[in-house]
Amino acid sequence: MRIGTNSTILACLILATPNALGALPPGSAVFWGDTRFEVASVRAALTNIVAISGRSVYFKVAQRADGTVFGWGENGAGQLGFPSDLTNVIATACGAVQSLFLLSDGTVRGYGGFAGAEAEPPAGLSSVIAIAAGTYHNLALRSDGTVVEWCQSPAPRPTLSGIKGIGAGNYHSLAVRSDGTVVAWGENDSGQCTVPAGLNKVIAVGGGAQHSAALLEDGNVVLWGNNQYGQLNKPAAVSRIQAIACGITHTLALRGDGRVFAWGGNGAGEIRVPEQYTNCVGVAASVTTSFALTRMPIILEQPVGTNLLSGDTLELSVAAVAPERLDYQWLRDGQELNGATGNPLRLAEVQASASGKYAVMVRNSHGGI
Numbered sequence: 506m507r508i509g510t511n512s513t514i515l516a517c518l519i520l521a522t523p524n525a526l527g528a529l530p531p532g533s534a535v536f537w538g539d540t541r542f543e544v545a546s547v548r549a550a551l552t553n554i555v556a557i558s559g560r561s562v563y564f565k566v567a568q569r570a571d572g573t574v575f576g577w578g579e580n581g582a583g584q585l586g587f588p589s590d591l592t593n594v595i596a597t598a599c600g601a602v603q604s605l606f607l608l609s610d611g612t613v614r615g616y617g618g619f620a621g622a623e624a625e626p627p628a629g630l631s632s633v634i635a636i637a638a639g640t641y642h643n644l645a646l647r648s649d650g651t652v653v654e655w656c657q658s659p660a661p662r663p664t665l666s667g668i669k670g671i672g673a674g675n676y677h678s679l680a681v682r683s684d685g686t687v688v689a690w691g692e693n694d695s696g697q698c699t700v701p702a703g704l705n706k707v708i709a710v711g712g713g714a715q716h717s718a719a720l721l722e723d724g725n726v727v728l729w730g731n732n733q734y735g736q737l738n739k740p741a742a743v744s745r746i747q748a749i750a751c752g753i754t755h756t757l758a759l760r761g762d763g764r765v766f767a768w769g770g771n772g773a774g775e776i777r778v779p780e781q782y783t784n785c786v787g788v789a790a791s792v793t794t795s796f797a798l799t800r801m802p803i804i805l806e807q808p809v810g811t812n813l814l815s816g817d818t819l820e821l822s823v824a825a826v827a828p829e830r831l832d833y834q835w836l837r838d839g840q841e842l843n844g845a846t847g848n849p850l851r852l853a854e855v856q857a858s859a860s861g862k863y864a865v866m867v868r869n870s871h872g873g874i
Contacts, residue, residue, distance in 0.1 A: 531555050531570035531828045532798035538752075538775030539793040542578040545805055545824075550575055552826040554798065558597040558604070559791040560638060560675075566604050568597050570828075574606065584617030584624070598673075599791075600624075600638035603656070607636045613645055622656040639673040639691075639712075646671045652680055662690050674712025674751070679719075681707050687719055697730030713751035720749045726758055736769030752790035759788045767795060781874065802827040802867040802874055810863075815856050821863055822849035829869045837861045 534551035536543045539562050551557075551567055554575070559565030564578030564585055572592045576585040582602035591614070596607035603617040603624035611632045615624030622641040630653055635646040641657040652665045662678075665688065670681035677691030677698050685706040689698040695715035704727055709720040716730035716737060724745040728737040734754040745761040754770030763785045767776035773793040789796045806824035813819060825831055825848075835845035838861040842850075852859060866873050 532800045533803045533826050533828060534567065535797050535799055535803060536794060537777060537779060538795050539773035547577045548803070548805055549824070549826055550577075552803075553828045556597055557789060557796045557798070558599040558638075559794070559796070560599050560640065561601045562792040562794055564599070564604075565791065565796075566597050566599055568594050572609070576604065582617040582619055587614065587616045596636055598636045598638040598643070600643065600656075601640045603638060603641075603643065605636050605638055605643055607633055607645075611648070615643065618656065624656070627653060627655055635671055637671045637673040637678075639678065640675045642673070642676075642678070642691075644671045644673055644678055646680075650683065654678070658691075663688055670707075670709055672710035672712055672717075674717060675714045675753070677712055677717070679710040679712055679717060681710055681719075685722070689717060695731035699729060701727060701729055709749060711749055711751040713756070714753040716751065716754075716756070718749050718751055718756055720746060724761065728756065734770035738768055740766055740768060742766065748787045750788045750790040750795075752795065753792045755790065755793075755795075757788040757790050757795055759785050765797070800828060800869075800871040802831055802869055804867065804874060808863060808865060813855060816854050819852040819855045819859065820849050821865075823865050823867060825867045827869050827871075829871070832868045834866045834868070836864045836866065839864075 531553045534557055554567045554569050556568035557565060566574055566576045568574050572594050574591055574594050584602055584604045593609040594606045595609050598605040603615060606614045613626045613630055613633050613636060615626050618624040630645060632648045633645045634648050637644040643656050645653045646668055650667045652668050665680055667683040668680045669683050672679040674697060679689045681687055687700045687704055687707050687710060689700050691698055697715050697717045706722040707719045708722055711718045719727045726739055726743055726746050726749055736754050736756050743758050743766050746758045747761055748759040750757040752775055755775050756769050758766045765778045765785050765788055767778050775793045775795050802825045804825050808821040808823050833846055833848045835842045835850045
């Protein structure tokens with residue numbers, strides 16, 4: 506007899522941003538686009554986390570709810586060389602070869618980099634409330650509204666005070682003043698630092714390789730800079746936005762109803778948002794990868810069909826992760842199997858009548874897939 510499986514994912518996912526997750530609950534990580542380093546063992550470890558950072562496709566860092574961190578990918582510059590017991594982390598930021606960690610005491614730790622572009626922050630840096638990283642430069646926002654830069658900082662830097670938010674592109678920087686206006690500096694070959702006239706009421710900023718984005722109080726998004734790949738061509742439905750993110754040539758936006766929009770470059774599928782990623786609470790991006798967190802289950806490995814003889818024992822299993830307890834319900838040919846609520850599913854001495862297409866619904870309190 507043939508025991509088949511149905512690998513269709515029927516999901517409604519809740520997502521979270523990797524930059525300013527503050528009060529958001531922990532979740533598990535999902536990725537699309539260039540995911541060459543997000544192998545099964547990595548994805549299995551990415552649960553109960555509140556943030557992911559990764560400007561480079563080659564390495565990324567996740568922040569767990571308990572203030573510890575987890576990194577994966579390449580480590581040629583020591584960017585993943587942080588202590589395994591690093592804790593009290595409240596924010597992360599990554600550049601091309603450096604990783605930054607903001608601690609609960611307002612200090613910053615930096616790892617990686619190279620001569621002339623060291624990740625370690627200036628001596629005495631304290632009272633920091635936010636961090637950001639470009640390709641080879643770093644930013645820290647202090648509680649007094651001033652901004653500190655180090656490594657290969659874009660120049661010239663304007664005099665900054667009264668700042669309430671910061672962001673970084675590859676080689677440019679952005680800051681939101683307390684009055685909601687924006688200042689940008691650094692590389693400007695595509696106008697990424699030419700802030701649109703009259704732009705105000707901004708609450709968040711972000712940057713890609715050569716484009717910039719601002720989120721306004723009313724949920725609108727303003728973009729400027731390079732548009733070679735359509736990264737400025739936001740869809741008409743992009744309104745009531747709650748979060749934005751920029752990859753190297755693509756842009757993401759999260760609408761208030763939980764829908765994610767993506768546009769721009771798509772060389773690795775980074776704007777092909779999977780249909781199941783709805784009911785979202787945030788978005789984020791690196792070079793050609795898009796990230797999110799979900800509190801719903803994530804399937805790591807689907808059940809695998811098999812051929813059995815009458816009298817054999819059927820065993821099917823699914824690998825899933827979530828920050829909360831999971832419940833299972835197995836189905837055959839679309840119908841629930843009575844009592845089949847464990848993982849793995851074991852049916853002893855099966856007969857021909859047990860043949861069919863098996864599937865499993867994995868649920869927790871936030872939904873099922």
